[in-house]
Amino acid sequence: MEHAKLPFQKWYMAMAFMSLTKKGISATELQKQMDHSRYASIWNLMHKIRESMGKRDSLYTLTGMIEMDEGYFEKATPEGTKLKRGKGSQKQQNVAVLAESTPLENLDTGITSKHCRYFKMQVLNNHKSDAINSLFINNIEDSSIVFTDKSTSYVDIADYVEVHVSEVSTEITTNTTLKWVHIAIANAKRMLLGIYHKIKGLYLQNYLNEFCYKLNRRYFGDKLFDRLTLAVAKTYW
Numbered sequence: 001m002e003h004a005k006l007p008f009q010k011w012y013m014a015m016a017f018m019s020l021t022k023k024g025i026s027a028t029e030l031q032k033q034m035d036h037s038r039y040a041s042i043w044n045l046m047h048k049i050r051e052s053m054g055k056r057d058s059l060y061t062l063t064g065m066i067e068m069d070e071g072y073f074e075k076a077t078p079e080g081t082k083l084k085r086g087k088g089s090q091k092q093q094n095v096a097v098l099a100e101s102t103p104l105e106n107l108d109t110g111i112t113s114k115h116c117r118y119f120k121m122q123v124l125n126n127h128k129s130d131a132i133n134s135l136f137i138n139n140i141e142d143s144s145i146v147f148t149d150k151s152t153s154y155v156d157i158a159d160y161v162e163v164h165v166s167e168v169s170t171e172i173t174t175n176t177t178l179k180w181v182h183i184a185i186a187n188a189k190r191m192l193l194g195i196y197h198k199i200k201g202l203y204l205q206n207y208l209n210e211f212c213y214k215l216n217r218r219y220f221g222d223k224l225f226d227r228l229t230l231a232v233a234k235t236y237w
Helices: 008-020 027-034 039-057 129-139 171-175 179-196 201-216 223-236
Strands: 065-074 092-105 112-123 145-149 163-167
Touching: 008 027, 008 039, 008 223, 027 039, 039 201, 039 223, 065 179, 092 129, 092 179, 092 201, 112 129, 112 179, 112 201, 171 179, 179 201
Parallel strands: 065 145, 145 163
Antiparallel strands: 065 092, 092 112
16 A cells, blocks of 8 residues: 555545445445545545455365355446347356355254355356366365256366265255355345446456455454455555
């Protein structure tokens, strides 16, 4: 931050608003709250903070029992673009979503339910297995047990983890085996659409960084601001 054009006070204000708003805040609203004249300065500042969030979370790997699936997020396209249909559509960006998910039994009822811990979301450049393999090499402990559907992109996952369990994609699979990744996908889409509307694919990863950073620290409360300040300082100082 020592070479930043905006004063430290603006950085601290932005981090405070971004950490204390559960669902996020738009650059337009933050510009208003900070009483700043230039929208572009606030927009750039927010993306620098989001990049710091992503760098911080990239230091950690997921372990244990992990759910994995892909979500397709709408992104902005230039006017007049002739659009393809389906997964290859220019309007859709595929995102890998991973969640640590542990089954716990209620001792009173005997009912087992899955509880989530940490999440990761990564924009993928294509649907090929190489992209998935790279994701697992960099983000997953090799002692993990991974649950997915039977996508052909996941054929090599067993080479990188202890156990790979794949199931046919059905409504039951979505609601049980891959419960938490689909809840995260739905919540992320709702947040992005409600606050930021259409996002350029180039910046989608930054917005996902913010979503996951907050989700992974959902029990931090007021301490989230302190942790975010530390993460940003380590990136820019």
